Amino acid sequence: GEDMDEPSSALRAALLTSGPVSDAGWYAGAYDGLLLIEDSMDASVSHQQTATPAEYDEAFIAYASAGYDIIFAHGNEYQDAAIRAGEQFPDVRIIVSGGGRVSENVVPLIFRLEEGTYLAGMAAAYMTESRIVGMVGGVAIPPAEGAFRAFEAGVRAVDPGIEVLEAFTGDWDDVAAAKEATVAQLSRGADVIIHNLDAASFAVFQAVREVVDDGRVAYAIGMNGDQNAVAPDVILGSAVIRIPEAFLSTARRWQAEGVGGAPIYVNTEQDVIDFVFNPELIDRVPAEAIERVAVTKSAIREGEVDLPRVIVVEGEVEGR
């Protein structure tokens, strides 16, 4: 946003995150989305990392009064401040990732991540030998809860007898905590672990790698981005959100037809959400599993699978 006097025809987009964008995950995806908008739409962009609710209003007001057209607020924590700012600045459009409140110019952008983790759960169920799988999260926010519930449901869809462990470390970045939580689950017998972490996710892979090196069979499942290449020796597959694409399409839609008044859902249908097996390990996966995951994916696309959904948006019945 250096050029304040730019002609108003060009799109001006801003991004708010409450964590560092160097996490190679959730926030990094949003930042990549912003840069993608800058490149593809010749937009001028700006980013601010906020730390506390006190800063939310301030950032919205600052961007709105500086003439930004669209503000991506990447987390449900922004929802209340977004509504307040929306009332004060009717011309701005605020997109709240995972937000729960809608108004004419405040639009929740709902990532149906559970569609990906459901598939991941199925894959995990096929791979587990101990019939115990684990989930390690940072903070129990709705997307994390939703992702984990769907993972559980995916596991149970294959084998209702499989035990699913869950742990939260309370911190997205605390690698030591993430590692120990994973180690604790592995030592309880879990042999497939999915995470919902940011920067600390690598510690999960590291912990799995260490037991694999010790001769056990165990897998990790990547999340948010396609993490398959990060630890190709232990990652079974990744539940992917293609955040940049979602941001770009949202911005395009704003330019073409405008957004507002209703939440935007992104899911497997637009290929924003996906589950991808790690090509390095795919020969270990039974054909039946690959087949079943593929079939279920299309069924989900068609809306034929009854997924446990966290109803995020106020007043929403069952949207997609």
Added chain:
Amino acid sequence: MSQVELVLFLESAVRLGIPLALAAMGETLTERSGVINIGLEGSIIAGALGGALGALAFEGAGLGIIAGAMAGLFVALIFAVFAISLGADQIITGTAVTIGGLGMTGAIYQAQFGATGTELSLPTLAPVAIPGLSEIPIVGTAFFAQAPTAYLAYVMAPIAWYVIFRTAWGLELRATGEAPAAAEAAGVRVRRVRFVATLFGGAMAGIAGAHLALAHAGTFAENMSAGKGFIAIAVVVLGRWNPVLVLFAALFFGAASALQFFLQALGFDIAYQIFLALPYVLTLAALAGWVGTSRAPAALALPWEPHR
């Protein structure tokens, strides 16, 4: 808890305790000289990044640890220049150094690995089992099949104890922390002693950070120190400014933290935030039951100006 679980729990406790022990051990010497380095967190995160970059550059975790120590020392040097040479308030200086340390490591990391970061895979410092000792039932692997940095902590504890309580320099150190005016009158170079103790503390914190990156997580992430500097300062108090007790206090805190993950893995259906608070509550309880408390060095946090 079954025996296997107990072993796993102890292993986890030691792993979580070691970085705290390393940082707290250094801080013990620093505080013994009358300096409280709240900037420890900054040294830890610098040590983590320094360790990561060093390990990548020299293609070895061992040299990474040394690089981490250097990075931690450098951060402590900035603290020392302000808090000791300039006589600025130690708490404010420490606060600034922590903010700056966290920021600078983030900035360097982004400059090195791109704004959106990478999942860094680092050369790791593999555990080394000590023949004989590691075969002791139950505690053997927990204590004696750890990364070399753990053995550094074990060895440092008695050495630091010896230095503090049995050497001439240790005597000067304690005198400096208790009564700098008296120490100066006896010919001790108070500010020099404080400088050395603070830099040592920074180097140890740097090793703690490098241990986190290289021996524990195998990666670097922004803010991965996650408040361990503050906990290390609490561990120093719990260990009564005695390096040997500090080692045990760190292991105790490690055990309390390990418990939280263990209980979660055992599937207790309690809000996880309660587990997260557990180590702190247990430490409070331990303190309350820890009869006959000891005092902090009398001149702790007081800037020293020679009387001239």
Added chain:
Amino acid sequence: MSVPLVRLRGIERWFGRVRALAGASLELHAGEVHGVIGSNGAGKSTLLNVLGGLLAPDGGTIEIAGAPTAIGSPRDAWSHGIGLVHQHFTLVPALTVRENLALGLRGRSFQEIDQIVDVTIEQTGLWVPLDAPVRSIGVGDRQRTEILKTLLRDPKLLVLDEPTAVLTPEEVDGLFTLLRTLAREGKAVALVAHKLDEVLAVSDRLTVLRTGETVLSAQRSDVSVRGLVAAMVGDGVADEIAVGVYRKDRPGSSGGAHGNPKGDETTAGVADAAPLVGRVVDVHDDALVDVTLEVHAGEVLGVAGVEGNGQHELALVLSGRRAPIAGQAHVPEEVAFIPQDRQREGLVVDFDLTENVALALSRLDRFGTGALMPWEDLEKEAERIRTRFDVAAPSTETLAGALSGGNQQRVIIGRELALGAPMLVAENPTRGLDVAAAAYVHGELTRLASEGLAIVLISTDLDEVLGLADRVVVMTRGRAVDVPESERSREGVGALMLSGGAEAT
């Protein structure tokens, strides 16, 4: 005469707006004991601290063995063989005596140090509890530790700032013998003390400081007491009053075996008839064993004893500052108290004079009972005390910590007397006071007693106790032993102090 070992000339030193030294000079020769005297605040400690490298002078020159030298730090002073024993202790309370002794003896093993310590103690007779933490030992032991610590480094010049204030007469004798021996061995010794008889007894040469200037420097044989006092007080003419005060009220110096300044009219019988003001019965405490005492209006109860025999605990109980563990203490609601450790218990060194006066006086009804502090009144009161007690401080806004030792004591005494309490407990009230001030305090105590105040005078200075007290008790190992009239002499009390109170009731 030979080149002096150390020569200080024209030394200046400012503290903020206070000019502590205004061109002071001092010459110290090997083989001599040199007495440095002067009123409280004259600049003695400042001058010696310049010599010891603790303070940088703002002007003047220092020559060592004829060569101009800068002394930049205590280490520097040491490298020139200058060893300083401070007026205020520079020991580390948390360390043991042994550790304090070892501090600064660098480059030697602890075994070696232990050996040197043992030998030096043997030679000097400075016995100290080596393994006790300094925090737990009495001031006498601390003083001995300080001296020992300095001697261990074998200085060429030994400088002692008021070392005798906290020692018993016997210990003072011992110390002086030691100083003479050291001088005979060729060392130079400089000594500050307020008791002229002590200084005169040991010194070969004397220097008098007044308001930061050297006003007199002469051989012992060339000066008279009168001349010295005149130089200290500074009334161009020989100051009859000062000398008179010194002679008349200096307790013990009148020579009487039990000198009683109030003469025959005060007898034990009269004191018994006077109203009872304070009473402790069968008191037990940390350092007190079954103590029973009565204090009557108008009497001075003297408590003698070697430091650390329970006097301080008794003082706390008698002054109502502490409830005993067992037994009863009946003391007035308000008791004036001049505590032992003025920098810790008597004053807040970071407070100014007004605030230090307020510390005690603000609880008096005459300063109101509301929630607000009557600062104007307190300020006036502080000013009154400052003038009345001749406190050398530029104003009532001076921080107590910036006062010389003697002046700190004046502030406390002034404040406590202003309390108007029916009883006063004083621990070593004249310790560190100059001759005139000590005489003034003695006069005040006598006057107050005659006005009906009940006074408990706890002192390690036997002369002071014998000179002022109507009745005397001796504290030994926590017990209080009454001294019968017949035993009231240095010898008698001394014997009781040593007997350990075996026959105490």
Added chain:
Amino acid sequence: MSGGIAPARAREVALLGFGAVALTLGAGGLLLLAGGYDPGAAGAAMLRGSVGSWNTFVSITLVRSVPLLFAGLAVALAFRAGVWNIGAEGQLYAGAIAGVWVALTFDGFPTLILIPAMLAMSCVAGAAWALIPTLMRLRLGIGEVITTILMNFVGIYTAAWMVHGPLQEERGIFPQTDRIVEAARLPSFIPGTRLHLGFALGLVIAIGLAVLFRRTRFGFQIRAVGASPEAAAVAGRIEPSRVIFITFLASGAIAGLAGAVEVSGLTYALYENLSEGWGYTAIAVALLAGLRPGGVVVTAIFFGSLRAGAGAMQRDAGIPSAWVDVVEALVILGVLGLERVRAARIVTDIREGDS
């Protein structure tokens, strides 16, 4: 901070101080240049975003300073009594929880009852949070530094638990409470700006504390106990434990207010990350102010403007958050350097003005 430098050293300190300021400024500029950013633009954005206009100053900087003001006063009060309360962070969260609980539970009451009740309850909660360290110090002789740090973590996790559990918003989805009713929201202080009455309340407390320290008996007792508990007890016949008890709890209460005021004046709901370590920053705020209430107002606004300027540096100069933290740290160090220069100057001035 320590005022006790001797004249001879004053010049050395002054020089070192100027060196430190020059070094931090230079280092900041060079680092930004090396990172590929424009130091000029960064500085300009920082100033514009904090004091660029009256509205910026009031609506952003002053608003940001409010929690620091309360927490800073809480710390200053405790430190004056020699109580090392490092626990403002936990007490703040306790106050926020209590305040929001009152607002959610008694949502039918009118403003004049509801807001005072919220604030009172947050005081009680803050004090209660300080009670454990207080008792541990007075009864067990355990230093409060470690206990208050530990209580901070417990407070933070308790707040996290509250917004995931007992106080979670009605739908039970988001980690936050429901929004508090209008009646529970602090009205605006300066109309047309975002500044709420919390700031005024903070000023009132600052004035109250200044009067307490300067004018009142109890304030004097606090200072005496803080300066020398022994002298306070023996010469002043003050019971240090009583003074410490009251002061520690009062400090907790003021820190508790910081939390409730933030919720009632600004966020209108409780969130997990309500505070970014304000309780710790408050220590720097209080110390830099020399523990003077009036000074705390100034330093709280200074730290508020730093944070406000930091936001603008990100938005307007495109400088990433991590870099902004570096600049912030350098500014604090620079101010420390200046402060030392000032302290040294006072020493030399006194001498040269009079000789």
